[in-house]
Amino acid sequence: MSYDLSLLGWTAFRAAELPEGTVPARVSRVDRGAAEVIAADGQHQARYTARVRRAAAADPVALPCVGDWVALTWLPEGRYELDAVLPRTTAFVRGGVSRTSVGGLSGDGQGQVLAANVDVVFVAEPSMHATDFADLGRIERLVALAWESGGTPVVLITKSDLFESGLDQLLDDVRGTAPGVTVHAVSSLLGDGVRLVRDHLEGSRTAVILGPSGAGKSTLVNALADDTVMETQQVRAADGRGRHTTVHRELIPLPGGGLVIDTPGIRRIGLYDMGEGVDLVFSDIEELAERCRFGDCGHNGEPGCAVLAALERGELPERRLESWRKLQREAAWMASRTDARLRKEQQNKWKVTTKEMRRSGRSRP
Template sequence: MVDFDPLVPFGWTEAVAAQYLPLLDADCVPARIVRMDRGECDVMTPTGPARATCPRADSPVSGLCTGDWVSLDARSHVRAQLPRRTAITRSVASGRSEGQVLAANVDTVLICAPADGDVDLGRIERMLALVWESGAQPVVVLTKADTAEDLPLDEVRAVAPGASVLAVSATAGSGLDVLVAMLDGTVALLGPSGAGKSTLANALLAAEVFATDTVRATDKKGRHTTVHRELRPLPTGGTLIDTPGLRGVGLWDAAEGISRTFSDIEKLAADCRFADCAHDAEPGCAVRAAVESGEVPERRVRSYRKLGKENAWMEARSDKRLQAERNQVWRGIAKEQRRMYRERGSRR
């Protein structure tokens, strides 16, 4: 009989067992990916940690990432990826019409923004759209609160409807008790380099697990000290995934995430005179009226329109790529049919 207790600190619950055990082959056990490398990954299994071999990139099982649950055979080969509950997905950095999964099966995402400089509200909105779309619950964390001259909590709360916002200092220990009370299940940290993610992760883990470094004093930009996404059990229960700093966060199929991030604007838009109002200069625009009255900042409307256009552009690129792939398949079929007809004709 398989003992699943070693998997419990890594997120194994009765609900997970009920979902995944019926999907396993008789000779396989469930395992969770702790860290990915090229062609191999570190996993936690019912018998403890192991090194597993991943399928080839061109196999049906591809795109594995930290946080995935997989089916593992007796030779420590990953046989299948088990269904994801959530997935944090961005467009690839190259701008190609492809999505990159940053972390899987995440319940809570801590969007880290350093408070020791100007807080970038537009970046926070972008990250919120990414997280809402994933199915996880976002929490905006203003880090390095002990060095901030002013904490713009009200401004951040205004751009994060439905999400909790708080300020913490991992080095001073302030705000951590409130943050820990908000953590649920698997927690992922997202944010730019220099946001203090690894320092915060170490504080939550109560151990110096991840390397940290200082930021440049000139522009407050950090150095990449975390180079892998790695999953660790939290001493308070649940698991934590630290991620490398994100320079760019391209949206990928994030219409629902944008809608939730800008729910205040979409609620106003329902009262616009025209259903296809662009909230620019149309008569009877409820959003423009809210801007003019000071209810909604102009910056937020620009951000809403920008992210919406970017997402629509990416969706169009993705549709074209899929159509091109379909066309290529049909060209191959037609070519094969022509070859068969020629061969039949030559035999007559």
């Protein structure tokens, strides 16, 4: 089977980045040491070259991921080898953050790319759970990461057919959680809102769907594809939680154009190299902060703080301010861990250079 790569997002801009003597392909799935790719002459499994493995060992962000455009070389034994990852236009990266008993956060300052070259980030949240404050916080976190990736976030309140009343109020609450972001109510089983989602994928645009297990991500992919391309399971009746149906990330071309990346359910996702994304999600707090008496106001009791004044007047929910503080702390923590890792890498490089210079009889400059 042959493919028109332009329908997968291949452009003249990307072609200019392709190394001489190689052919382009897009990664549809990754396995350990190899990737399933879609090239013009069909689908293949391509193992990584030593150069790709060394780059990934030095920085996990360089590891090929779903959505990447890559350069393939043809080997005499009749198979392709993945020789290089082409520059990414966007990348959805999560940090290596986990819970600890001290300080609540830890991390190695390294990131993992969940999806690359994505135009739209669908943040899926099931309607029967979205009234919970923790779930609003999850929407804020994922939308912040979506902005930071370079893609456009769109929040999908899924399984809207199960929400008995107050759906409009729920959508308004979510819009307040993600200022300026499009929010849709979707019932994949009934088809409600699916056309609105499909409209975000015109042409060769690529979307990734993120959200917890049980959010209906795979069911939505099937509705978009008008076919059963992903396995689905029911939410557990005992606790309302979803089972992990999707166990890997996969790029799926849709009939009529557009591509979508389905992902496993996300329980916790750490920030990585975060800055503007948090500011965009909390633009209401940023606007209030501009009216504070002091430019370096931390909104922790300083006189003339416009943020705390809005909190006292009931104009700013306390939950939202606490969520902002939490993400600010986490972003600062990850930045410090990243800086420490980079300093360590530079020190190690200097030690290696010094040893080599001593062996060759040269002295330091």
